[in-house]
Amino acid sequence: QSVLTQPPSVSGAPGQRVTISCTGSSSNIGAGYDVHWYQQVPGTAPKLLIYGNNNRPSGVPDRFSGSKSGTSASLAITGLQAEDEADYYCQSYDSSLSGRYVFGTGTKVTVL
Amino acid sequence: EVQLVESGGGLVKPGGSLRLSCAGSGFSFSGYNMNWVRQAPGKGLEWVSSITSGSSYINYADSVKGRFTVSRDNAKNSLYLQMNSLRAEDSAVYFCARVGILPGWFDPWGQGTLVTVSS
Numbered sequence: 001q002s003v004l005t006q007p008p009s010v011s012g013a014p015g016q017r018v019t020i021s022c023t024g025s026s027s028n029i030g031a032g033y034d035v036h037w038y039q040q041v042p043g044t045a046p047k048l049l050i051y052g053n054n055n056r057p058s059g060v061p062d063r064f065s066g067s068k069s070g071t072s073a074s075l076a077i078t079g080l081q082a083e084d085e086a087d088y089y090c091q092s093y094d095s096s097l098s099g100r101y102v103f104g105t106g107t108k109v110t111v112l
Numbered sequence: 113e114v115q116l117v118e119s120g121g122g123l124v125k126p127g128g129s130l131r132l133s134c135a136g137s138g139f140s141f142s143g144y145n146m147n148w149v150r151q152a153p154g155k156g157l158e159w160v161s162s163i164t165s166g167s168s169y170i171n172y173a174d175s176v177k178g179r180f181t182v183s184r185d186n187a188k189n190s191l192y193l194q195m196n197s198l199r200a201e202d203s204a205v206y207f208c209a210r211v212g213i214l215p216g217w218f219d220p221w222g223q224g225t226l227v228t229v230s231s
Contacts, residue, residue, distance in 0.1 A: 002156060034191035038157075045207055046157065048219040055217070089157055093215035098171060101147065101159040101215065 003028060004090050004104035011110040012080045020107045022073040022090035028102055033044035033093040037066055037075045040087045049088070050075060077109070085111045113168030114138040114220055116208050128198050130228070134191040134208030134222055142166075142186035145211045147218060148193050150204035150227075160206070161193065164214075176202075198229045 002041050005023045012018040013079055022035060034054050038046040050066035053073065061082075065076045073092075077084055090104035120132040131145040136144070148160040157197055162171045162183035180192040191208050205226050 002158075015131065033215065034217075038218070045221040046218070047221070048217055051217040059149065065227055091157075091217065093230075099215070100173060101149075101162065101218075102169065102203070103149075103157040106156040 002105040003094055003102040004092060006023040006088075006090060006104040006107045008105070009108045009110065012077075013112045014058065014080055014082065016080050017076060017078045018080060018109060020075045020088055020109070021091075022031045022104045024071050024073075024092060024102075025073045026069075026071060027096045029068065029073060031095055035066065035068050035073035035097075037064075038089045038091065042087065042088065047103055080109075080111055083112050085109055092097070097110075114136040116210065116220060116222035118206065118208055118222040121189070121206065121227045123228045123230065124198055125231050126229055129196045130198065130227060132195065132206055132225060132227070134207075135194075135212070136189045136191070139210075141189040145214060146184060146191045147209050148182060148191075148210055149209055149218065149221075150202075151165070151207070151224075152158070152201070152204040152221045155204075162211070165208075167225060198227075200229050201203075203227060203229045217221040 010018045037050040039049045040046040052065045053068040088107045094102045115137045117135045145164045147162045163182045174180045179197045205224040207224045209221045
C-alpha cells in the first residue's frame, strides 16, 4: 500500500553516519510536494523530525538532516547515538486518486 | 502545551461499529486541519482520513472509503472517526494528528487508541 519506498533497515556503530532513502514518483515527491520525516520508538506515537524537506523543529538535534532531489529524499543521521535506535518514516502528498497523504514503508535504525 | 488525546478504541466483532474521538488542547483547534492515521500491529503508518478546519473538504483512503466517516466539533475542540462495517484488517492503533499549511506535515500526534476487530 505504501507509495514511498524505504530500505527496511540500516545500522551503524555509535558515532557513524547513516542515511535513509525515500523513493517516490512523479505524482508525489517528483511533483514538487515536500517530504517530512518522523521518528517512532516502538510503542509510542511518531514524532516529527524533519519538515519541509530539510527543516528541524525546535528541540531536534542538528545531527538529523534532510534533503530532496527529483523523485527521492534522504534522511541523514550523523554522530549516531544509542537513543537514535527507532523506526523512521518519510511522508509526502500524492496528487493521484483525489489527493492523499502518503507514508514511506519505514526503516528500522539499529545502533550496533 | 499542544496536546491531542484519542479515546474510544476497543474490541469489536467483524461487521461492527466504533466511534473514535480526539480531544485537542493548547491550541486553536478550529484553525487547523486534522487527520487520522493508523498503524496495524508490526506494520507501517497508513493515512486514513483528513478534514479541513471548517469541514469543507474531507478525504479518505480507498481502504476505508464508504465505511468510515470523519467529523469535527470545533466548539468542543474534538475530532471524530465513525467506523462502520469493520474488518479484521482495520485492527490497528489509530492516531489523530494536526496538519498546518496544506499539504503539510503531521505535528503533533496523539498517543493513539487501539482498535481490535475480532470474533
